[in-house]
Amino acid sequence: MNLYTTKFFTYKNNSLYCEEIELNKLTKEYGTPVYVYSKNSIIENYNRFVKAFEGLNFRVFYAAKSNYNLNVIRILNKLGSGIDVNSQGEFFRAKKAGVADKDLIFTGVGKTLDEIKLAVSSNVLMIKAESLSEVIKINREAGKIGKIAPVALRINPEVDAQTHPHITTAVSGSKFGITFSEALVIYGNASKYPHINFCGIDIHIGSQITTPDPFITAVSVMKDFLLKVLQLGIKIEHFDIGGGFGIEYKPEDNSKFEEIAALLVPLLKSLDCEIIFEPGRFITANAGVLLSEIIYRKRSGDKEIIMLDAGTTELIRPAFYGSYHHIQPLNLDESQPDIVVDITGPICESSDYFAKERTIQSTIEEETLAIMCAGSYASVMSSNYNGRRRPPEIIIDKNKVYVSRSRETFEHLLYDEKIIKEL
Numbered sequence: 001m002n003l004y005t006t007k008f009f010t011y012k013n014n015s016l017y018c019e020e021i022e023l024n025k026l027t028k029e030y031g032t033p034v035y036v037y038s039k040n041s042i043i044e045n046y047n048r049f050v051k052a053f054e055g056l057n058f059r060v061f062y063a064a065k066s067n068y069n070l071n072v073i074r075i076l077n078k079l080g081s082g083i084d085v086n087s088q089g090e091f092f093r094a095k096k097a098g099v100a101d102k103d104l105i106f107t108g109v110g111k112t113l114d115e116i117k118l119a120v121s122s123n124v125l126m127i128k129a130e131s132l133s134e135v136i137k138i139n140r141e142a143g144k145i146g147k148i149a150p151v152a153l154r155i156n157p158e159v160d161a162q163t164h165p166h167i168t169t170a171v172s173g174s175k176f177g178i179t180f181s182e183a184l185v186i187y188g189n190a191s192k193y194p195h196i197n198f199c200g201i202d203i204h205i206g207s208q209i210t211t212p213d214p215f216i217t218a219v220s221v222m223k224d225f226l227l228k229v230l231q232l233g234i235k236i237e238h239f240d241i242g243g244g245f246g247i248e249y250k251p252e253d254n255s256k257f258e259e260i261a262a263l264l265v266p267l268l269k270s271l272d273c274e275i276i277f278e279p280g281r282f283i284t285a286n287a288g289v290l291l292s293e294i295i296y297r298k299r300s301g302d303k304e305i306i307m308l309d310a311g312t313t314e315l316i317r318p319a320f321y322g323s324y325h326h327i328q329p330l331n332l333d334e335s336q337p338d339i340v341v342d343i344t345g346p347i348c349e350s351s352d353y354f355a356k357e358r359t360i361q362s363t364i365e366e367e368t369l370a371i372m373c374a375g376s377y378a379s380v381m382s383s384n385y386n387g388r389r390r391p392p393e394i395i396i397d398k399n400k401v402y403v404s405r406s407r408e409t410f411e412h413l414l415y416d417e418k419i420i421k422e423l
């Protein structure tokens with residue numbers, strides 16, 4: 001079988017390590033399923049991102065939605081990254097992690113009134129607005145407290161990100177953002193919104209984008225649009241290109257990230273604004289794994305099935321988007337043949353699969369498998385369905401192990417739920 005290894009997830013003596021920690025030993029202590037993140041992999045991904053855009057006037061605002069573990073946010077903020085928060089809950093997490101308001105961007109596809117009140121009363125760098133109604137509400141709420149809110153209109157540039165339809169956001173008719181024509185009307189009427197400073201402009205065209213074209217097209221289209229906005233007397237200080245930079249999920253994938261960045265730098269420079277990036281997946285995806293024990297091996301018809309103790313409750317991406325995650329044993333045993341199996345979870349759903357017809361080294365019950373690239377959109381999308389407890393999140397820094405979040409208890413599942421005698 002092919003192996004997916006990185007500088008921070010490597011096999012030594014046929015045993016998988018995260019940095020200097022042997023994962024087999026870790027699971028003996030903390031059980032499975034468990035998420036394990038490599039601190040130095042997060043740092044390296046962040047530095048790689050920053051290096052690729054060297055020479056550009058830019059800032060990174062890590063998209064917390066991809067992995068908002070408090071310590072992940074903190075590690076990135078300490079490196080100099082701002083944080084893009086998508087809700088009141090993510091704002092709360094970022095503040096708990098010690099992030100200053102000025103290092104936050106308040107995103108949110110459909111912000112509640114409470115979220116707008118929170119955003120305008122804070123001192124975040126920018127609040128995104130995704131509709132005329134939202135502009136009106138932000139202006140009204142800022143006015144009530146005598147503030148001028150820094151706002152970035154999120155534009156739908158109508159560029160197909162050429163990725164999975166569930167993670168494409170900028171096609172015509174999408175619920176995300178504001179059309180060009182409506183945005184021009186809002187900018188033209190800027191004087192109607194005295195409590196708003198239209199200092200930014202924002203796009204986010206989709207996620208797991210692995211080719212330059214969608215980004216190039218989007219920025220080119222936005223460049224023309226910015227000229228029109230300038231003609232209306234609006235000076236845009238920040239151009240926020242969003243996130244979306246794809247990663248290698250398969251061992252044989254070849255990242256074009258540096259190539260994409262090199263093509264984008266001159267184009268972005270010509271916009272004459274501070275550029276903001278909101279990468280999520282690029283920073284955390286390959287810095288995390290989900291470790292899960294094989295609880296059963298069985299046959300069904302002509303299928304060989306490996307059933308894990310993790311399921312779609314811990315990693316929904318394969319079921320949701322048909323996403324590929326490489327799966328490999330913690331212990332390599334070259335004497336074992338490769339077999340073709342379906343890898344499933346224990347959840348009562350037919351879509352509870354991690355992989356179908358996957359070639360993997362034959363591995364017995366009670367051995368543990370590593371599901372790779374589970375640092376983004378894994379724990380944050382987990383659920384308690386089937387009465388399951390969320391797994392621990394462990395962060396490794398060289399030879400040190402930190403439990404950032406413990407496994408939920410059964411009591412957590414009952415949070416504030418009580419027997420009502422009258423019922």
Ligand code: LLP
Nearest residue numbers: 063204207208243244245278279280281377
């Ligand atoms: N900025 C905005 C406004 C976003 O909506 C997103 C992601 C990002 C930044 C970060 O995008 P990234 O760099 O991670 O691609 N659950 C899906 C991905 C959903 C992305 C949602 N928005 C998945 O597991 O593939």
